[in-house]
Amino acid sequence: MDFAPTQEELFARARADLRMGLPVLIAGQLVFAVETISSERFGALMAGAARPVLAITDWRAATLKARAYDGDVARIIVPQDARLPWACAVADPADDLSAPMKGPFETLREGTADAHRAGIALAKAAHLLPAVLVAPAAETTGLTEVPVTPLATSPLGNVVSAGLPMALAGRGRLHVFRPEDGGEEHYAVEIGAPDRSAPVLARLHSACFTGDVLGSLKCDCGPQLNGALEQMGREGAGVLLYLNQEGRGIGLANKMRAYALQDQGFDTVEANHRLGFEDDERNFALGAELLGKLGFKSVRLMTNNPAKVARMEEQGVEVAERVPLRVGENALNAEYLATKAKKSGHLL
Numbered sequence: 001m002d003f004a005p006t007q008e009e010l011f012a013r014a015r016a017d018l019r020m021g022l023p024v025l026i027a028g029q030l031v032f033a034v035e036t037i038s039s040e041r042f043g044a045l046m047a048g049a050a051r052p053v054l055a056i057t058d059w060r061a062a063t064l065k066a067r068a069y070d071g072d073v074a075r076i077i078v079p080q081d082a083r084l085p086w087a088c089a090v091a092d093p094a095d096d097l098s099a100p101m102k103g104p105f106e107t108l109r110e111g112t113a114d115a116h117r118a119g120i121a122l123a124k125a126a127h128l129l130p131a132v133l134v135a136p137a138a139e140t141t142g143l144t145e146v147p148v149t150p151l152a153t154s155p156l157g158n159v160v161s162a163g164l165p166m167a168l169a170g171r172g173r174l175h176v177f178r179p180e181d182g183g184e185e186h187y188a189v190e191i192g193a194p195d196r197s198a199p200v201l202a203r204l205h206s207a208c209f210t211g212d213v214l215g216s217l218k219c220d221c222g223p224q225l226n227g228a229l230e231q232m233g234r235e236g237a238g239v240l241l242y243l244n245q246e247g248r249g250i251g252l253a254n255k256m257r258a259y260a261l262q263d264q265g266f267d268t269v270e271a272n273h274r275l276g277f278e279d280d281e282r283n284f285a286l287g288a289e290l291l292g293k294l295g296f297k298s299v300r301l302m303t304n305n306p307a308k309v310a311r312m313e314e315q316g317v318e319v320a321e322r323v324p325l326r327v328g329e330n331a332l333n334a335e336y337l338a339t340k341a342k343k344s345g346h347l348l
Contacts, residue, residue, distance in 0.1 A: 008151055012181045014144045015126040025145035026123070031119035034091040034131040042084040045135055052078045053108060054087055054134035055116035060131065060276035063093060063100060069109035073117050077106045080135070091131030093274040094257065097264055112147045121150055127251025130276040154179035156186065156289055164189070167231035168226055176291060184244040188290050190228070192237035199320035200240035202299040203228040204287040204308055206245045209252055218259070219336060223328025228302050231323075239294065241287045246273070249281030267339040269331055279344060284308060288315030304346045 005013065014024040034054065035215060045052050054076045061067070061074035068074035076090065089095060089102055119132035137143075140227050156177040164174045166189075175188040194200045205228065211221030215326065225240075232238025247255025256348040261271035288311075291299065298318040301309060302325045309319045324347070329337055340346040 004183065007147065008154060008181045010144055010146050011122075011125075011151055012183065014122055014146045017144050018123060018126045018128060020172055021098055024119075024123075024144060025140055025143050026118050027115040027148050028079045028120075028146060029115040029292055030060065030135050030137045030143075031115065031122070032133040033123050033126065034087050034133055035123075035129045035290040037087075039084050039131060042087065042133075044078075045133060046051065046078070046082070048135055048138065050078065050136050052133045053116065054078050054119055054131065054133055055113070055337075056090065056131045057120060057276040059089075059273040059278070060093075063096065063274050064090065064105065066103065066105040067109075067115040068108045069107060069210070070113040070117070073113045075108040075113055075116055075134075077108060079106075087131075087133065091129045091250065091276075092257070093261060116154075118146075118148045118150065122146070124250070124277070124281065125150075127254060129257075151181075153283060153285060153289075154181035154183060156180075156286070156293065158187070165232070166191075166229065167230040167236075168246075170236075175290075175294065177293070179256050185287055185292065186244055188294055189229075189240040189242060190294065191232040191239065194237040194239060194296070195279055196295045196297075199300045199318070199325065201232055201235055201302065202285060202291065202296070203232075203238070203240045203302040203325070204243065204284060204312075206241055206248065207245060210255075217330050217332040218262075219333055220328030223323050225285050225326055227327040231302070239291070241290050243282070245282045245286075248277075248279070249283065250275070250277050267343075268336055269339060269343045280307075284311035285315050288317045291317055305344055306347065 001335055010257040017024050018033040021038055023030045023032045050242050056074050058068040058072050066074045108131055120130045124130050156179050159176045159178045160298055161175045164172050166172055169191045172191040176185055178185045205225055210217045210219035212225050215222055228240055246252045257275055260270035261274055266336035298320050300323050301319050302323045309322055312319050
């Protein structure tokens with residue numbers, strides 16, 4: 001038997017390496033996450049024969065007025081005298097308002113951006129800032145190497161299921177699913193005994209530590225979670241899919257970075273863009289996969305987001321009805337909800 005890691009396992013290892021500050025190999029290039037590289041490794045990278053390139057997304061490039069010749073990616077040549085704080089300031093918009101002048105930037109337009117694009121995607125998957133340092137690899141011993149083309153989402157396997165009495169929804173059953181690549185687990189909360197032959201009352205709920213656990217008033221996530229469970233409890237049946245996609249898929253740390261930008265006056269979409277992310281980085285196909293594994297083909301989907309309806313139908317799940325879930329508005333999140341309605345199409 002060959003005990004060598006599969007490509008799926010190599011991608012998981014690469015995510016962990018980036019989070020620890022180690023480089024990975026992509027198409028013969030060293031790729032470091034700007035957020036985690038040490039000063040020592042940055043210095044060694046700058047001492048190499050070729051100057052490294054700092055790759056950022058087109059959203060971050062637009063904020064910095066850097067040319068993104070590759071469309072979705074800008075490849076900035078790192079200045080000869082640059083130090084790590086410069087790279088961090090390009091990657092992280094925290095001090096954009098207090099120190100806006102980071103350029104001028106010299107960006108590449110020749111050659112391929114495949115390794116740079118793949119590195120950014122890997123940084124996103126690791127819930128790091130989407131900014132990577134790329135340079136030709138001189139030493140490759142012991143480094144994790146992954147292909148340029150990312151793998152499809154890892155299939156989910158049911159780890160365990162057990163009964164769970166709940167204050168809001170009554171008796172139910174919690175199913176824990178784990179992706180085969182060892183990534184974050186996702187959960188399905190089955191309330192009552194839903195009829196698999198009829199549309200089930202369902203909610204795709206993305207994890208929100210601040211709202212679900214701490215009762216944050218900056219969003220409506222906690223009230224939506226509780227409201228969905230209460231309604232399923234009243235009707236006697238339903239399924240709530242709890243997807244670990246914090247902060248619209250960017251992770252808790254980046255979500256807090258977005259909150260800090262909101263404190264500077266940016267709305268939620270603008271904050272995500274300044275960080276280099278899309279409006280929404282979530283993968284709703286996970287919800288469709290969980291529904292299929294539980295035997296549900298049709299849903300009455302509890303959501304104010306028409307995009308969720310579209311994503312479910314694209315994945316082969318029939319949405320028999322969209323059930324509004326308008327709860328949780330308060331004086332502190334009114335502007336946030338207005339932005340979701342105006343820029344993300346939520347029906348509020």
